[in-house]
Amino acid sequence: MSEWALSVDEVVAGYVAGVDILRGVGLQVNAGEIVTVLGPNGAGKSTLIKVIAGLLRVRSGKVQLFGEDISDLPAHAMVAHGVGYVPQTNNVFPKLTVEENLEMGAYVRTREIRRGLEQVYETFPDLQRLRRHAAGRLSGGQRQMVAIGRALMLKPRLMLLDEPSAGLSPLLVGHVFDKVREVRDIGVTMLIVEQNAKAALAISDRGYVLAEGQDRVSGPAQELLENPEVGELYLGARRGLA
Amino acid sequence: MGQYIADGIILGATLSLGAIGLTLTYNILRFANFAHGELLTFGAYFGLALAGALSFGPTLGSLTFGWGFILVIILAAVLTAGLAILLDMIVYRVLRRSDVAVALVIASFGASLMLRNVVVFIWGPQPEYYSRSIAIARPILPGVRVTSDEIFVVVLAAVLMVALHLFLTRTRMGKAMRAVSDNTLLAQVTGINVANVIRMVWVVGGSLAAVGGVLYGLTVQMIPTMGFNLILPMFAAAILGGIGSVYGAVLGGLVIGLAESVSVMWIDPGYKPAVAFALMFLILLVYPSGILGERP
Numbered sequence: 001m002s003e004w005a006l007s008v009d010e011v012v013a014g015y016v017a018g019v020d021i022l023r024g025v026g027l028q029v030n031a032g033e034i035v036t037v038l039g040p041n042g043a044g045k046s047t048l049i050k051v052i053a054g055l056l057r058v059r060s061g062k063v064q065l066f067g068e069d070i071s072d073l074p075a076h077a078m079v080a081h082g083v084g085y086v087p088q089t090n091n092v093f094p095k096l097t098v099e100e101n102l103e104m105g106a107y108v109r110t111r112e113i114r115r116g117l118e119q120v121y122e123t124f125p126d127l128q129r130l131r132r133h134a135a136g137r138l139s140g141g142q143r144q145m146v147a148i149g150r151a152l153m154l155k156p157r158l159m160l161l162d163e164p165s166a167g168l169s170p171l172l173v174g175h176v177f178d179k180v181r182e183v184r185d186i187g188v189t190m191l192i193v194e195q196n197a198k199a200a201l202a203i204s205d206r207g208y209v210l211a212e213g214q215d216r217v218s219g220p221a222q223e224l225l226e227n228p229e230v231g232e233l234y235l236g237a238r239r240g241l242a
Numbered sequence: 243m244g245q246y247i248a249d250g251i252i253l254g255a256t257l258s259l260g261a262i263g264l265t266l267t268y269n270i271l272r273f274a275n276f277a278h279g280e281l282l283t284f285g286a287y288f289g290l291a292l293a294g295a296l297s298f299g300p301t302l303g304s305l306t307f308g309w310g311f312i313l314v315i316i317l318a319a320v321l322t323a324g325l326a327i328l329l330d331m332i333v334y335r336v337l338r339r340s341d342v343a344v345a346l347v348i349a350s351f352g353a354s355l356m357l358r359n360v361v362v363f364i365w366g367p368q369p370e371y372y373s374r375s376i377a378i379a380r381p382i383l384p385g386v387r388v389t390s391d392e393i394f395v396v397v398l399a400a401v402l403m404v405a406l407h408l409f410l411t412r413t414r415m416g417k418a419m420r421a422v423s424d425n426t427l428l429a430q431v432t433g434i435n436v437a438n439v440i441r442m443v444w445v446v447g448g449s450l451a452a453v454g455g456v457l458y459g460l461t462v463q464m465i466p467t468m469g470f471n472l473i474l475p476m477f478a479a480a481i482l483g484g485i486g487s488v489y490g491a492v493l494g495g496l497v498i499g500l501a502e503s504v505s506v507m508w509i510d511p512g513y514k515p516a517v518a519f520a521l522m523f524l525i526l527l528v529y530p531s532g533i534l535g536e537r538p
Contacts, residue, residue, distance in 0.1 A: 053431060079433030087431070093424040096417065103414075104421050108433040110414065150432070 003067045005031040005189040006052070006158055011061035013051045020059065021047040023213035029158070031066075034180065034190040036200040036221070038230070039210035045193040046088065048210065049162050052191070053085040054078040065158065079108050084151030084188075088162040091147035094136025098127050101135050101146050105153030113153075120149040123182055141172040148179065158189045165196040177203045201225050209233055244386040246504045252392045252461060254499025255399035256282075259454030260472060261479040261491035262406065263447025269423040269486035270443050271338070273346035277329065278451060279469030279476065280357035281322055285452025286459035286468065287365050289318040293372050304380070304390040306373040307460075315398075315456050319449035326448030327441055329353060354470065361466040370464040395457045402453060403492055406446070410488065415442055423486065474515060475502065478522040484535025493533060497521065 006029040014021040021044045029035045039045050050056040052063055054075040063071045065081055073081065084105075093101050102120055106113050121128040124145045130138065135146050144164055151159050164180065165173040173196060181203045184190050194200035201207055204221040211233050217224065224230050260282055267275045292314045299308035333353055337345045377389035410416040415438075422429045422439045430436055458468060479498045483490025498518045505517040525533065 055431065075431045076433050076435070079431070085431050087428065090425055090428060093421045093428065095424050096420055100417050100420075103417060104429070104432050104434065107414070107418065154433075 004028045004064070005033070005066060006191060007062075007064040008048070008052065009062045009064075011048070011051060011063065012059040013047060013056055013061075014059065015047075015056070021213055022051065024061070025210065025213065025215050027208050027215055027218070029189055029191055030205075031189050032184070032187065033205045034184050034192065034203060036192045036194050036197075036204040036207045037210055038194060038197045038200070038207055038224075040233075041195075043210040044213045045210055046162055049085070049160050049191070049193045053083065053160055079154060082154065082157035084154045084156030084159045086147045086151050086159065086161045086164065088166050092135040092138075092143050092150070095134055097132050098135055098138070098146055099131040101150050102127075102153050105150035109154065116153045116155065119186070120152055123152070123179065123186070124149050140167050141169075141176065144168065144172075144176050145179065148176075148183065152183060152188070156188055158191065159183065161190065161192045163194055164192065165194060165199060173199050197230075198225070243504070243507070244383055246507055247500060248382075248386050248388050248392075250500035250503030251496065252388070252395055252499070253503055254496035255396050256454045256458045256495075257472065257476055257479050257499050258492045258495025259399055259402065259450045259457070260469075260476040261483070261495045262403075262488055263451045264476055265480040265483070265485055265488060265491040266419075266423075266443050266447045268480065270419065270426075271334070271346075271440065273334075273343060273350065274477070276347065276350040276473060277353040277357060278350075278447070279471075279473030280354050280361075281326055281448050281451035281469065282455035282458065282472060283361055283464075283466065283469035284325055284357065285318050285322040285448075285455035286464045287361055287370075287455075288321045288452065289314050289456040289459060290365065290370055290372065290464060292317050298373075301375070304378065305394060306375045306377050306389075306391055311372070315453055318456055319452040322452035322455075323445040323448040326444035326451075330440070330444050354473075358466055358470055365466070367466055370459070372460055389461075392461055395461055398453070398457065402450060406450070406488065409446075415439075419443065419446075475499075475518045478518040482522045482525045482532055484529075484532025486536070487532065487534040490532055490534035497525075497533075 008025060008027045011022050011025045012020050025048055037045055037048060047056065051058055054073050054077065058071045062069060065083065070078065070081060093104060102117055103113060106116050126142060127145055127149055130142065135143060138146065161180065164176050168176060177199050180190060192200055201221040201224055206219065207221050207224045208215045209217040209230055216233055217227065217230055260278065263281065264275060264278050267278065296310050296314060298310035301308050333349055334346060337349055377391045379387035379389045381387050410420055418434045419439050419442060421434060422436055426436065455469065475498050479494035480491045482497060483494025498521065501517050501521045502514045505514065509517065
């Protein structure tokens with residue numbers, strides 16, 4: 001049996017007692033892969049990422065990280081296990097400078113902060129120029145870079161991105177996803193939750209489509225892009241993904 | 243006029259030290275802590291108890307105290323920080339788990355009342371002084387006379403504020419405190435131990451309040467209601483400076499201190515507290531989020 005970087009099995013979870021948002025979701029991510037979870041609004045994408053990040057308890061089912069059961073670990077323990085989580089909104093410390101934001105990303109691993117900063121500035125050269133600026137004053141795209149950079153400071157084994165394209169112009173979306181691929185190329189496994197299927201699948205190895213709290217379709221990214229069933233599930237219409 | 247300005251700066255130094263803790267607890271624990279004034283009171287009375295036990299040594303120059311008093315201030319700050327943490331453990335931490343924000347405010351009101359009476363019980367209601375020797379005011383500018391003790395108060399407050407600034411901008415814990423105040427949820431998923439940060443808020447807020455209390459006791463006098471009498475001007479200071487902003491609290495403390503002091507030139511001193519609030523209203527009309535508060 002091969003060991004997955006991340007394995008989610010039959011996970012059931014929700015916010016309100018008696019109401020399950022996730023109703024038996026399963027997915028696997030190989031080390032070094034970019035995997036995208038797609039789905040319409042309300043399908044449970046954000047809920048799934050919160051469960052993996054430890055912000056929401058698993059009601060039943062199992063979440064494993066490199067073979068280790070992490071189903072019941074709280075969020076701050078997940079950091080210690082090398083899981084970097086980039087929330088969809090409010091994902092920077094607005095009054096802290098860019099560099100202070102990055103330093104906070106390395107809060108649990110105080111050594112090698114310098115090296116971490118160099119690595120982040122190498123991947124995101126813009127951030128070096130802006131390092132003394134308050135993060136709250138940056139543009140949406142720059143803030144997203146700070147957020148990903150902050151998670152990268154942890155030297156994570158797995159990075160969770162919740163809708164990295166949210167609120168960005170199409171041009172910036174492409175730029176952000178290029179950066180996501182660069183981060184993968186330095187050895188970080190990626191799980192992305194996205195509405196923007198086309199842009200996300202373009203850089204992904206594989207994808208899953210979530211609907212009504214269950215994983216409905218999965219496969220290599222290219223196949224999903226061409227699969228008419230995905231378009232129907234995802235958009236609720238026969239428009240395909242274009 | 244000059245004399246009133248000097249008096250205002252001295253009062254402002256104490257108010258600023260108190261307002262810093264108020265603004266920190268408001269920003270990180272999200273409630274208005276009415277018991278913060280009692281941390282000043284306890285700081286001052288801890289100082290009194292220690293001053294009785296420790297000898298100050300020979301007085302330094304024209305100050306009314308010796309080197310031992312520095313140790314008294316440090317120990318009073320440590321004890322007060324401990325008291326603040328204890329109060330958090332037995333009162334506030336329990337209530338934080340409920341979602342009723344107003345419960346914390348009302349509880350702090352109760353804690354304030356209780357602590358004030360503990361002071362009366364232990365030390366009695368009469369005014370107290372650290373030293374019976376009389377501080378001589380000397381002219382430093384034409385028409386401005388201050389005592390050496392008063393200069394010490396302003397210098398120490400300024401040193402502590404610079405130290406606080408360095409702590410918040412240069413140290414890992416200081417930055418973590420700002421991060422938690424900025425975005426608690428993100429701080430949690432970043433791995434910052436929020437419980438440690440909360441403890442640090444009480445240490446910083448409590449010890450600065452203690453120093454403020456000792457300095458007030460040194461230049462004015464100590465009574466069990468001293469902190470209670472200062473809490474409203476401290477709130478006015480924190481709010482007009484921009485609640486949540488440490489620098490706003492310092493600035494607000496100075497503005498309120500000056501306003502209360504200078505107003506005596508035209509208004510009966512009995513109306514001093516009203517002056518603080520009238521000024522707060524006026525400033526909030528122009529800057530709704532305070533002078534250094536976040537602009538929406």
